[in-house]
Amino acid sequence: ETGVTQSPTHLIKTRGQQVTLRCSSQSGHNTVSWYQQALGQGPQFIFQYYREEENGRGNFPPRFSGLQFPNYSSELNVNALELDDSALYLCASSFPPGQNTGELFFGEGSRLTVL
């Protein structure tokens, strides 16, 4: 069974740039969620994708966007990077809505530093 994998593991960007983070879901899972974890904080929900569509969104501006592909992998895109976007970005996969008990399976994250 293949777990959730994320890439890149670390990256450094400057303010105003754009970034794309990638995630492959665990085998058998077709729902992907993204979380932002700032230093010293708990993860904050960004959005969830199911059947290649956004299925729920947290309190993040539109410059945070995503995609889900037919193989259930996903991307998180952030435009016009700000210093406060520096964080660990966590991808999590799960069984589809209505078929799971809320349990998420997390990848190891992509650490983004914005200078």
Added chain:
Amino acid sequence: AQSVTQLGSHVSVSEGALVLLRCNYSSSVPPYLFWYVQYPNQGLQLLLKYTTGATLVKGINGFEAEFKKSETSFHLTKPSAHMSDAAEYFCAVTKNTGFQKLVFGTGTRLLVSP
């Protein structure tokens, strides 16, 4: 709306001592509750979860938690701490119907001294 409060950003114990990490939740609907552990520079790993049924749930690495509806609590315990338990622990809540997203607490860092 749902929320989680974790009392104590840091908890220090000696090896072999009881571990108690506190979590209180707020939820307008019956909740599902979780404890996750995060080791340095890693993602989150599920320790245990409460969905329905038995209110005392056992997880990995000897941890357990008890769902107490009257106290809106879901405290995490382990009878005897081990050095390898040193990590960040997060309590999380979601609702049991409809769209589910995990709402996390701010975390408690467990320090274990020899």
